[in-house]
Amino acid sequence: xxxxxxxxxxxVVTSGKGGVGKTTTVANVASALAxxxxxxxxxxxxxxxxxxxxxxxxxNRVIYDIIQVIEGECTLKQALVKxxxxxxxxxxxxxxxxxxxxxxxxQVQEICRQLRPEFDFIFIDxxxxxxxxxxxxxxxxxxxxVVTNPEVSAVRDADRIIGMLESAQFQxxxxxINRLQASMVKSGDMLSIDDLLEHLCITLLGIVPxxxxxxxxxxxxxxxxxxxxxxxxxxxxxxxxxxLGQQVDFPSFEEDSLWGxxxxxxxxxxSKE
Amino acid sequence: MLDFLKRIxxxxxxxxQANDRLRVVLTHDRTGTSSRLMETLKEEILxxxxxxxxxxxxxxxxxxxxxxxxxLDINIPLKGR
Ligand SMILES: Nc1ncnc2c1ncn2[C@@H]1O[C@H](COP(=O)(O)OP(=O)(O)OP(=O)(O)O)[C@@H](O)[C@H]1O
Ligand SMILES: [Mg+2]
Numbered sequence: 342x343x344x345x346x347x348x349x350x351x352x353v354v355t356s357g358k359g360g361v362g363k364t365t366t367v368a369n370v371a372s373a374l375a376x377x378x379x380x381x382x383x384x385x386x387x388x389x390x391x392x393x394x395x396x397x398x399x400x401n402r403v404i405y406d407i408i409q410v411i412e413g414e415c416t417l418k419q420a421l422v423k424x425x426x427x428x429x430x431x432x433x434x435x436x437x438x439x440x441x442x443x444x445x446x447x448q449v450q451e452i453c454r455q456l457r458p459e460f461d462f463i464f465i466d467x468x469x470x471x472x473x474x475x476x477x478x479x480x481x482x483x484x485x486x487v488v489t490n491p492e493v494s495a496v497r498d499a500d501r502i503i504g505m506l507e508s509a510q511f512q513x514x515x516x517x518i519n520r521l522q523a524s525m526v527k528s529g530d531m532l533s534i535d536d537l538l539e540h541l542c543i544t545l546l547g548i549v550p551x552x553x554x555x556x557x558x559x560x561x562x563x564x565x566x567x568x569x570x571x572x573x574x575x576x577x578x579x580x581x582x583x584x585l586g587q588q589v590d591f592p593s594f595e596e597d598s599l600w601g602x603x604x605x606x607x608x609x610x611x612s613k614e
Numbered sequence: 615m616l617d618f619l620k621r622i623x624x625x626x627x628x629x630x631q632a633n634d635r636l637r638v639v640l641t642h643d644r645t646g647t648s649s650r651l652m653e654t655l656k657e658e659i660l661x662x663x664x665x666x667x668x669x670x671x672x673x674x675x676x677x678x679x680x681x682x683x684x685x686l687d688i689n690i691p692l693k694g695r
Binding site for chain 2: 493496501503504507526528529530531532533536540542
């Protein structure tokens with residue numbers, strides 16, 4: 342089947358800090374869109390530390406990798422791994438035995454140029470850090486998704502990354518807050534969505550709750566969006582819909598208890614700056 | 615009574631601490647400044663100004679945030695004659 346949209350989007354998923362959920366986000370948002378029939382390519386640019394193949398459960402299908410494409414050992418088409426569940430989803434694997442300096446931004450741009458006519462969305466899984474791997478990952482993208490956790494060090498890194506994306510002239514930068522625990526926000530022990538938006542000042546694309554089912558689905562190599570009853574799966578699905586331009590309300594995590602309301606009122610009245 | 619109310623409602627949660635610390639650290643990260651530098655800046659600005667006019671009260675030199683942009687906010691009360 343051909344692609345659905347005229348203009349394709351190349352979206353880099355990045356964070357600065359490692360382990361916040363970039364690869365999980367790429368795997369699930371891509372799967373959700375592929376399930377709706379969009380043609381999707383996911384590109385793993387975490388050269389040397391690849392994980393996207395495992396999270397998508399495609400590790401046994403990998404034959405070639407991106408470096409072999411760049412070095413002319415195979416064609417781009419030969420290297421693309423077709424997903425087993427979604428016929429519209431393809432993955433371009435990272436090389437495991439090389440490192441980030443073995444590719445250049447122009448080579449990523451060239452691959453994306455070749456992918457654009459075939460795919461509606463191209464997602465780039467960016468490695469942690471702000472070095473060469475980051476520069477490669479943002480080189481060909483028209484939009485960026487910054488993933489963070491409600492935790493001071495992740496927010497600090499996200500802020501740094503947003504600054505670097507702005508310097509690189511990105512106009513479209515959106516935030517995904519992953520691993521939110523509403524109960525901890527309520528008890529005053531976790532940064533809230535509003536707190537994060539106040540610090541980072543960018544548009545919110547999604548809120549993904551902490552969910553044990555994420556690990557279970559990773560163990561199986563199955564995207565969590567396939568699990569209709571998982572909260573995280575639902576959240577990733579909502580992100581996919583928002584990327585398609587749909588208006589999807591954000592769940593409210595406001596303080597709803599009476600004591601919470603009284604306490605908030607009291608804090609506003611009495612708390613000193 | 616008011617003090618008592620203030621005490622029970624004062625927000626000492628770890629969330630508040632995280633927000634306060636982030637506010638400072640992000641401002642410094644974005645502008646390439648530090649608390650130490652701000653102190654030096656304040657001392658030097660006050661020195662220059664007091665060479666010409668008399669300062670009174672509590673002068674303030676701080677960075678304020680507006681969205682992702684920052685500005686130096688200098689408030690120096692001057693003594694009237
Ligand atoms: N919403 C969630 N709830 C619970 N666990 C999660 C959630 N999101 C991610 N995780 C877990 O966090 C870990 C890191 O996730 P992931 O590999 O997606 O992060 P990453 O940002 O790609 O990491 P890296 O920087 O190493 O590439 C994984 O073990 C994953 O299962
Ligand atoms: Mg990753």
